[in-house]
Amino acid sequence: MLDELRRSSIQALWNHLPDQTYNWPTRVSVIGQSPRQVTPLDIPEAWVAPQLRRLIRPFAQERSGIPNSGPELEIIEHEQYRLVQAEDLRAERFPNTFVCRTCGSFATLKPGTDPGGCPSGHGTLEQLKFAEAHTCGLLREIVPPRCTNGCRAPMQLRNFDVLEVAQWYWRCSRCSARSDRNLIRFCPCRTGRISVTRIPQTSVYYPQQLTVLNPPTRNTYSVLAADGARAAAVGQLLGVVSSGLDALRSATGAAGADALTQVLETCKALGLRPGDPMYEQLVAKATQATASSSHWRDAVDALDWNPETLEIIGDEALALTLAAQSCPLSVDDLIANPPAPGLLPTYTAYKQIFERYHLADVTLLRELPVAYIVAGYTRLSSSALQVTRSGTHATYFKFFPDPHSGRYPMYGKRSETEGLLVRIDPLEVVHWLVDSDVVPDPGVNDALDAQRWLLGVCEPVTDLFNAPEHRITAAVLGLVHSMAHRTMKALAARCGLNIDSLAEYLFPAACAFLVYANTRSEFTLGGIEHVFRFDLADALAELDADPRCVFDPPCQRSFGGACAACLHISEVACQRFNTVLDRNLLFGTLPLPPDAPVGAGGITWRGFWTP
Secondary structure (H helix, E strand, C coil): CCCCCCCCHHHHHHHCCCCCEEECCCCCEEEEECCCCEEECCCCHHHHHHHHHHHHHHHHHHHHCCCCCCHHHHHHHCCCEEEEEECCCEEEECCCEEECCCCCEEEECCCCCCCCECCCCCCECEECCEEEECCCCCEEECCCCCCCCCCCCCEEEECCCCCCHHHCEEEECCCCCECCCCCCCECCCCCCECEEEECCCHHHCEEEEEEEECCCCCCCHHHHCCCCHHHHHHHHHHCCCCCCHHHHHHHHCCCCCCHHHHHHHHHHHHCCCCCCHHHHHHHHHHHHHHHHHHHHHHHHHCCCCCHHHHHHHHHHHHHHHHHHCCCEECHHHHHHCCCCHHHHHHHHHHHHHHHHCCEEEEEEEEEEEEEEEEEEEECCCCCCEEEECCEEEECCCECCCCCCCCCEEEEEEEEEEEEEEEEECHHHHHHHHHHCCCCCCCCCCCHHHHHHHHHHHCCCCCCCCCCCCCHHHHHHHHHHHHHHHHHHHHHHCCCCCCHHHEEEEEEHHHCEEEEEECCCCCCCCCHHHHHHHHCHHHHHHCCCCCCCCCCCCHHHHHCCCCCCCCCCCCCCCCCCCCCCCCHHHHHCCCCCCCCCCCCCCCCCCCCCCCC
8 A cells, every 4th residue: 555645854854764663644653764766965974974973983882892993983984874865755564563452363464465354353453563672773573472382373462451561471362372482582683682662652763863053065165174174163262263264264275384385386487586576575475374374273283182182172163163154143233233223222231141141242143054964873772872770781873774875875954044152251161160179270361361271171072971071071061051951941931932942052162052943844933033133131131040940959969950840951952962961050059968978069069150
């Protein structure tokens, strides 16, 4: 039987990919198949390779047992993947197991075969929407055993109306002998027992996805692929390279160390010699450009980073530079050209509230290109290690199948949205660390010196699931992440979007974060721009309006300062799956009760928003 389902490319990306189970409108469970037609996604594969490595590395090394190694990483290193957009949807019925609700008669059919009626005349068989799943990627239909007495009669599934699968059992339809084989068996991969679970549901398919801000096209990638682009972007964080893409091009282009060589070759071709005014002028400019290039490179080299650290933080700095170019509208722009004269006092007040919350700036990004890329999927666990009562199990990263090209497809979609780019004052971050006795006073006096100091002492953040072990890095990441969640909750109350329709992108190395509309639709609502133009002061005033949680004091003292009632949001909106969050960082550590053991408190945080 053939049927048709119409969905947009965004809907297909999140709900209808290969090996993903979902419900068909006829209430039949199906599993996605590889699309017949795909088109190249206009993003160069090399641009997302560093992010892919960081996404896949935890899964690869847990499976291989070797740090930074595994067959999944080799696929990325050898570029055996391609970024595509699905142009059609295909699916087939799954599971093809059917059962009688009355007697438990069980049947496994071929895809598309009509289930027919119960052999005992109890009516039509119903699809049993349960299947076997495992962290190795296994997903298959339930297979009945043979009768223990040697009967070749069909088996019956009994007690399956009970929620606990362990209480289900098989019984022979002829001799009524009960099978001694449990439904929950060992997986063929020999790494643990399978899980018999209802489908479709989230645990059967976790998309492993990337969010790429303002990605270059295949035609414009050459500038960003230039040698030294990441280092130049770090130079922008250090303040030794001017902000913007033009400055980035200049730093990585002919204004670099090769400028003098090119000028000398040009002068030779034109017959210009030393002493000629034109020769001296050209050589002077090239020497100045070379000195400038050497200056910013020396500043970046002084950080003494290894290549991996430079790549990680350089990617973050590049993403921040690209995001900031997305048709920005600053508060200074509003003050210079207010839509109405009566709004000028409102915009002037924005600056005051920025100081109150130690924000360096808040910028509206009106046309923010964003790409969502689903690189693969996992089953039963979204993280590289599944923790259960029986122990821990490695989760396998699964690429999407491709029977034709030999390169694994990664499905994506370019879209355009709006967002708020929030920069935290790095000098206030340093003061907060000092006041909380995390670090001794480094003696920095301005924002640029504070940013340089933070880049020098913090480590890159690579793990999306666990807190960094480095204490300063964990503190800064926790501050940025916790502030991002408070901002999302404040915006959601005013921009007309549910908080699950907002998303975050963190720039911990730059003490910044981006909150953007993650509507997964083909248009931009404009709610964030409305808040920025007319209601930003009131929205920000809610950041510290209520520092409490309904589960305090246990939440703030014992639950890590974050729970579902205060800082947690939906995992589809959170970049880090609700890890590294703590209200103590924002509002200060609660005093310990008198009977608390000595040394139980850990760090006593001075609230970042405490005057």
